[in-house]
Amino acid sequence: MTKPLRVALIGAGPAGIYAADILSKAGLEVSIDLYERLPAPFGLVRYGVAPDHPRIKQIIVALQKILGRGDIRLIGNVDVGTDVSMEELRRHYDAVIISTGADKDAPLPVPGIDLPGSYGAADFVSWYDGHPDVPRTWPLEAQSVAVLGVGNVALDVARILAKHVEDLMPTEVPANVVEGLRQSPVTDVHVFGRRGPAQVKFTPLELRELGKVPDVDVIVYEEDFEFDEGSEAAIRSTNQTKQVVKTLTDWTLRDPEELTASRRIHLHFLHRPVEILGTDRVEGIRTERTELVGDGTVRGTGTFVDTPVQAVYRAVGYFSSALDGVAFDDVAGVVPNDEGRVLDEDGEIVTGLYATGWIKRGPVGLIGSTKSDAQQTIGHLVADVESGRIAAGAAPAEPDALIAALEERGVPTTSWSGWELLDAYERSLGEAEGRERVKVVPRDEMTRVSRGEES
Incomplete structure (x- = not known):
């Protein structure tokens, strides 16, 4: 029985979700985990769009349909670089895609x-x-x-x-x-x-x-x-x-x-x-x-x-943040890459490591650019699989072992079903005030609600 290609994406904003969606339809047998630093997904669509622009937030509806299918696993409240190292992540996955966006000025x-x-x-x-x-x-x-x-x-x-x-x-x-x-x-x-x-x-x-x-x-x-x-x-x-x-x-x-x-x-x-x-x-x-x-x-x-x-x-x-263990261009604010294939300090391709979205091209372009960006990166990943550059099942450790290790370290991970709980909770808060939603702000409260520890 052949093992699926195990792929981790870092960042559950539009760039990461669109890349995961495109990869899931690329014709490969693949297992996809989407890691997110915050307890909730959607990145700058949730935390970068002004609250009085609800029509733009409708992008979330499209992103929810992708994650709601169940073939992409969301693992939230995990900070790569603090809760888990890039080196450790790469031991558990055949390929890693960086989609962390741009988070500062x-x-x-x-x-x-x-x-x-x-x-x-x-x-x-x-x-x-x-x-x-x-x-x-x-x-x-x-x-x-x-x-x-x-x-x-x-x-x-x-x-x-x-x-x-x-x-x-x-x-x-x-x-x-x-x-x-x-x-x-x-x-x-x-x-x-x-x-x-x-x-x-x-x-x-x-x-x-x-x-x-x-x-x-x-x-x-x-x-x-x-x-x-x-x-x-x-x-x-x-x-x-x-x-x-x-x-x-x-x-x-x-x-x-x-x-x-x-x-x-x-x-x-x-x-x-x-x-x-x-x-x-x-x-x-x-x-x-x-x-x-x-x-x-x-x-x-x-x-x-x-x-x-x-x-x-x-x-x-906006400007992106560097990731430990990955080369970074401090002037352009991006991970050095060749059309999504990440490069090391010497300009050589790092096998099995990719980038998409603003961390790849800089903070320019709208959703359409993000989709075409992801298409290009995933195209190269698929080509690398077909050429034998990366191989399914080559990673020595299993992703589930990493999830268990995170819980043992006291990292309270969140999931897609957890987002559904948080989404329903925020909507109930809004309903009480005649509004569509009232956003929960404290991280610990978001996490408790997402994990079913608070109603």
Whole structure:
């Protein structure tokens, strides 16, 4: 009787789940275990999407259908590198796929970035999404705030900061977040981007929704609107850019007397952050005015603008974390790889070790990119099996022995049936308040509910 190919994936976000799904349909006899550091699956879909965007969270429905089939085993609440080493994991599996994503903020090397009152957007997103590994309180003390970056995460941060908490109540926002946001004195949020309106990374829908937030005005400035040849080409080439530019341009035509909301989001283009101002804490931000040079890129003009703010959030991208025992590119923030085959420090292929998702290509692209990424990686894994590079049953130890060892070490693992328990519990909490769900935040409570130790 032939043994199945035993494969472990590290990370149960979209990248790991899609890779597991594709592998399960690849025509191989395969046993798949999906390890997740948190007690619950779904990664940034659960902990990186703003609570007032439930339509995006519908991605979870598709991911649930994959894991609900029963042919992929979820092993949650296991931190590879702490609870189990990569070396140990590889002894129990014929192949390992790293799909850990990007979990922290990309650096922004400007003076003052480490002042108190300067934060990474990823940390703030984790807080308002109820991530179990971040503090339960957040210092919302600023009346004026700067957000650096012009992607959807920057818009999410700006919107959550500016939105009245009552308008978040129909969502799954946790109780501690409601209490924190209720105390916020914010009136103005300034979003800064170094290039022009045609180069922003907002999606049209996200931008239009920003203009519909109750009692929040979106303010743009005519002097920030500049279009060069590269901008015109971008507008002609993609309908998305055309829609974004149209929405922004329409906002410049509004009568200032119509802008009467109690809170405001200011969108500033052609401003490059050069320094966070302050001595003991954030007191302002200095930006340099930039100008387009013809191809959509910009250069500095030597003109500087100081904007008083008491907090700064950098939303300039996510960055991945290194794994013990695996080479890591500290500049690009990825595991070195050749189309998903992981490379060692010398650039040689590590047999049986693969990567997919943002840890493979960097934090760019949406769900469609994640699926094609997984297809490429799994294609190489299958080719390596067919060529004999890796062999089913070659791993000396059995996966079940590792699961037993984790329990013996006091690691309370969670499972797919455990997620179903937690899901039902959160929905029952929401039902009591007339909401779809109230997210459980503490890790120990999540774990107890998932293991049937608390009802």
